[in-house]
Amino acid sequence: MTTKFVVGYDGSAASRRALDFAMERAKAGGASIIVAHVLEWSPYSFLTPTEIEERHKRRAEEMARAETAILAPLKAELASSGVEVETAIRYGQVADTLCDIATKSGAAQIFIARQGESGLAARVFGSVAGTLAQCAPVPCTIVP
Amino acid sequence: MNTSIKAAALAAPVAMLSAAPVLAQSIDEKVNQIFASSTGWFVNFIFSPFPGTSFPWIVMWLVIAATVFTLYFGFIQFRAFPHSISLVKGDYSDPNDAGEVSHFQALATALSGTVGLGNIAGVAVAVGIGGPGATFWMILAGLMGMASKFTECTLGVKYRNEYADGTVSGGPMYYMTKGFEERGIPAGKFLAILFSIFCILGAFGGGNMFQANQAHAQITNVVGEFPGWITGLIFAGIVFAVIVGGLKSIASVTEKVVPFMGVLYVATALVIILMNADMIGWAFGQIFAGAFTGLGIAGGMVGALIQGFKRAAFSNEAGVGSAAIAHSAVRTKEPITEGFVSLLEPFIDTVVICTMTALVIIITGQLVSDPNTGLYLLDEGASTIQTVDGNKGVALTSAAFSSAFPFFKYILAIAVILFAFSTMISWSYYGLKAWTFLFGEGQTKELVFKVIFCIFVVIGASASLGPVIDFSDAAIFAMAVVNIIALYLLMPIVKKELDSYLSRLKSGEIKKFS
Numbered sequence: 001m002t003t004k005f006v007v008g009y010d011g012s013a014a015s016r017r018a019l020d021f022a023m024e025r026a027k028a029g030g031a032s033i034i035v036a037h038v039l040e041w042s043p044y045s046f047l048t049p050t051e052i053e054e055r056h057k058r059r060a061e062e063m064a065r066a067e068t069a070i071l072a073p074l075k076a077e078l079a080s081s082g083v084e085v086e087t088a089i090r091y092g093q094v095a096d097t098l099c100d101i102a103t104k105s106g107a108a109q110i111f112i113a114r115q116g117e118s119g120l121a122a123r124v125f126g127s128v129a130g131t132l133a134q135c136a137p138v139p140c141t142i143v144p
Numbered sequence: 145m146n147t148s149i150k151a152a153a154l155a156a157p158v159a160m161l162s163a164a165p166v167l168a169q170s171i172d173e174k175v176n177q178i179f180a181s182s183t184g185w186f187v188n189f190i191f192s193p194f195p196g197t198s199f200p201w202i203v204m205w206l207v208i209a210a211t212v213f214t215l216y217f218g219f220i221q222f223r224a225f226p227h228s229i230s231l232v233k234g235d236y237s238d239p240n241d242a243g244e245v246s247h248f249q250a251l252a253t254a255l256s257g258t259v260g261l262g263n264i265a266g267v268a269v270a271v272g273i274g275g276p277g278a279t280f281w282m283i284l285a286g287l288m289g290m291a292s293k294f295t296e297c298t299l300g301v302k303y304r305n306e307y308a309d310g311t312v313s314g315g316p317m318y319y320m321t322k323g324f325e326e327r328g329i330p331a332g333k334f335l336a337i338l339f340s341i342f343c344i345l346g347a348f349g350g351g352n353m354f355q356a357n358q359a360h361a362q363i364t365n366v367v368g369e370f371p372g373w374i375t376g377l378i379f380a381g382i383v384f385a386v387i388v389g390g391l392k393s394i395a396s397v398t399e400k401v402v403p404f405m406g407v408l409y410v411a412t413a414l415v416i417i418l419m420n421a422d423m424i425g426w427a428f429g430q431i432f433a434g435a436f437t438g439l440g441i442a443g444g445m446v447g448a449l450i451q452g453f454k455r456a457a458f459s460n461e462a463g464v465g466s467a468a469i470a471h472s473a474v475r476t477k478e479p480i481t482e483g484f485v486s487l488l489e490p491f492i493d494t495v496v497i498c499t500m501t502a503l504v505i506i507i508t509g510q511l512v513s514d515p516n517t518g519l520y521l522l523d524e525g526a527s528t529i530q531t532v533d534g535n536k537g538v539a540l541t542s543a544a545f546s547s548a549f550p551f552f553k554y555i556l557a558i559a560v561i562l563f564a565f566s567t568m569i570s571w572s573y574y575g576l577k578a579w580t581f582l583f584g585e586g587q588t589k590e591l592v593f594k595v596i597f598c599i600f601v602v603i604g605a606s607a608s609l610g611p612v613i614d615f616s617d618a619a620i621f622a623m624a625v626v627n628i629i630a631l632y633l634l635m636p637i638v639k640k641e642l643d644s645y646l647s648r649l650k651s652g653e654i655k656k657f658s
Contacts, residue, residue, distance in 0.1 A: 043237070043246035043248055046396075047249050049257070049470060050573060052245050056244060062243070063243075092239075092242050
């Protein structure tokens with residue numbers, strides 16, 4: 001069984017740096033990569049009646065958009081890299097969901113970009129990278 | 145010559161200015177007059193008493209239904225209560241369904257449609273007319289109503305329409321048509337049409353005019369008297385922007401603020417009650433004594449009972465059918481799970497929040513009683529209890545809360561406006577569902593409904609409390625007449641679902657995910 005790395009990827013330049021960094025390590029160590037795209041979602045948020053009615057439809061649209069706009073082009077691009085890449089789209093709180101994917105897939109490491117939250121908001125609400133560093137079940141690499 | 149023209153030119157606007165309030169006042173009066181005279185027959189029919197008594201048949205209808213469902217499902221509201229909580233917590237939700245509507249979200253949205261003025265103003269009306277004893281009957285009605293809600297919401301999910309594009313539509317009109325067909329009962333379509341008509345009236349009445357009316361009362365309570373149609377126009381404009389203009393930001397802000405307002409309201413009520421901890425025993429004594437003797441209120445024990453049941457039904461809408469529309473969009477493989485979740489709604493709405501309001505009004509001593517006899521003193525009309533400052537409706541609740549925290553009337557005013565607004569948004573949706581069931585879907589048809597809805601906001605804010613509250617009650621109870629007939633005929637289906645689910649839960653086939 002090959003070693004697996006989970007990479008949090010949202011299509012941003014920062015997350016691309018994290019992915020490239022993970023790709024290099026994977027190439028060197030013969031590991032495979034799970035590119036995880038997490039759509040922020042809480043089952044405890046509040047919705048209007050109309051939003052509730054359309055939720056199932058919107059979810060399908062959001063997943064299709066994530067697949068076609070973010071993951072499909074990436075997969076095509078990485079096909080020739082020689083590293084085995086699979087993708088996952090999930091809903092949930094970003095840090096928790098990444099931990100969950102890592103646990104379930106038996107991954108050896110998580111790679112994630114730092115989103116540069118340094119202001120008051122990050123201090124009050126915490127950042128994804130910070131939360132992940134605290135809750136990750138496996139070693140976690142935060143790429144600046 | 146020249147000066148007289150000048151004088152006339154100056155005098156005209158002054159005269160217009162001074163005439164404006166008179167004109168404005170008369171608009172309100174006109175609206176009130178036309179409204180009262182055109183809806184009177186409907187109100188009279190719904191609230192007509194049993195011959196020879198003062199007991200309205202409609203109240204009996206709701207009570208009997210809630211009792212029947214409670215017994216038929218073996219006190220499901222108490223048996224399933226812990227399971228309902230773990231469903232809402234998401235213990236039984238498949239993680240792969242993340243991103244779909246959760247049980248919590250369906251419950252929260254349905255609650256924001258019911259928690260509102262019924263809990264603040266409605267309770268004040270009940271206690272103001274029926275005395276503290278009304279609270280007892282209100283709590284009882286809330287507990288029993290949990291079974292009605294369970295029945296209707298299970299059916300709402302089971303018989304909803306799921307369209308190819310992934311949207312869903314559900315509610316009594318769908319279980320009336322599809323459920324009746326399945327059981328081979330005729331007249332499903334007829335009942336569905338009747339229900340839809342009443343639902344539209346309910347949306348205009350309790351879901352709209354009553355809200356606008358009490359929001360205006362609360363605003364004048366804070367800033368002073370001004371004509372109701374002004375509030376009406378402003379409200380109508382905002383509602384129009386949301387439901388017609390699709391201005392989602394307002395709606396979603398409201399949806400997020402309303403739950404916090406609800407929590408703040410209950411927390412404040414608890415603080416006031418705890419500050420008067422020594423009076424809690426006395427307050428409950430008043431509630432129990434009043435429930436069976438009336439303590440001198442108009443109509444005695446029956447008066448208290450009618451008020452309690454009426455306001456509970458109006459507040460939690462159990463048996464009315466509106467919740468079946470709200471709950472039907474949840475993502476679940478088992479319709480019965482939404483039934484379990486929905487039974488928490490009357491509990492939170494009536495047993496918790498309404499009781500808080502009633503306790504605060506009683507404990508802060510808003511109702512005037514005779515120190516010698518302990519009986520409540522009545523107003524000149526001998527229909528309502530005298531209050532310290534002559535307040536009624538939302539103003540009574542406001543006075544009760546302000547007596548402990550003077551600034552609270554401002555918070556309450558904001559809460560009332562937000563509650564009123566979120567209830568209007570919810571009911572515009574229920575009404576729209578009934579409207580499209582009757583006339584079919586289509587942009588123009590939907591627009592017509594939405595515009596009429598906005599017009600009723602203005603009427604509601606302008607008319608006086610009496611006719612508005614009568615019409616609102618009548619329209620909402622008319623929905624219950626039709627809906628409960630359907631529930632009786634379809635309850636064996638719910639029973640089958642319930643037995644199957646409970647046996648699978650027991651055997652371990654249905655498992656917790658976490």
